[in-house]
Amino acid sequence: MADWIKDELTLQEDHTWRAKPGCKIFVADRGALRLDYPEDWVVIPGENSINFHDRRPPDDDIHMEVSIMRLPPIDWSGLPLRDLIPAAIQGDARDIRWRGEIQEQRNGDVEIAWLESMFVDRQQDEREARTRLCLARSGTIQPIITMEYWPEDAARATKAWDDALDSLELGMYIEDPTKGYTLH
Numbered sequence: 001m002a003d004w005i006k007d008e009l010t011l012q013e014d015h016t017w018r019a020k021p022g023c024k025i026f027v028a029d030r031g032a033l034r035l036d037y038p039e040d041w042v043v044i045p046g047e048n049s050i051n052f053h054d055r056r057p058p059d060d061d062i063h064m065e066v067s068i069m070r071l072p073p074i075d076w077s078g079l080p081l082r083d084l085i086p087a088a089i090q091g092d093a094r095d096i097r098w099r100g101e102i103q104e105q106r107n108g109d110v111e112i113a114w115l116e117s118m119f120v121d122r123q124q125d126e127r128e129a130r131t132r133l134c135l136a137r138s139g140t141i142q143p144i145i146t147m148e149y150w151p152e153d154a155a156r157a158t159k160a161w162d163d164a165l166d167s168l169e170l171g172m173y174i175e176d177p178t179k180g181y182t183l184h
Contacts, residue, residue, distance in 0.1 A: 022039055112136045
């Protein structure tokens with residue numbers, strides 16, 4: 001996912017795109033990944049990910065990052081995502097003070113597992129911060145979604161996180177992005 005092209009297209013009158021109120025829709029790779037994010041957030045492509053900020057950095061207080069991995073076409077049902085979370089957080093060099101319980105949910109055929117942690121941000125005067133890490137999977141698409149925020153922004157961060165995960169769709173490829181999903 002190193003090459004990003006931002007397209008703003010005029011939607012057809014009968015388009016089927018629907019975002020939650022107060023949200024916009026982000027679609028990667030013509031439908032490999034789709035999620036809702038707050039409509040007033042700033043989207044900035046990274047080298048291997050897309051970054052969503054509540055304000056333009058460095059003035060942001062909430063940062064969500066999304067990257068996509070493509071898996072070999074085998075049956076992954078024997079490897080639950082909850083079992084992959086410990087490996088995903090191993091090697092985190094931050095001063096982690098606590099970790100919550102792994103949360104799991106399903107959106108149709110999308111399997112989701114995520115974990116919240118608290119750490120001390122040494123670059124911000126020993127300030128307490130929160131981080132979340134999510135692994136999701138459907139077929140051969142496995143995104144990693146992370147979020148960092150300050151405790152005082154927990155309500156806004158939690159809403160953005162919940163909206164993103166609740167709207168997450170994987171592998172729903174779109175033939176015509178100006179129209180949205182169509183049934184043939």
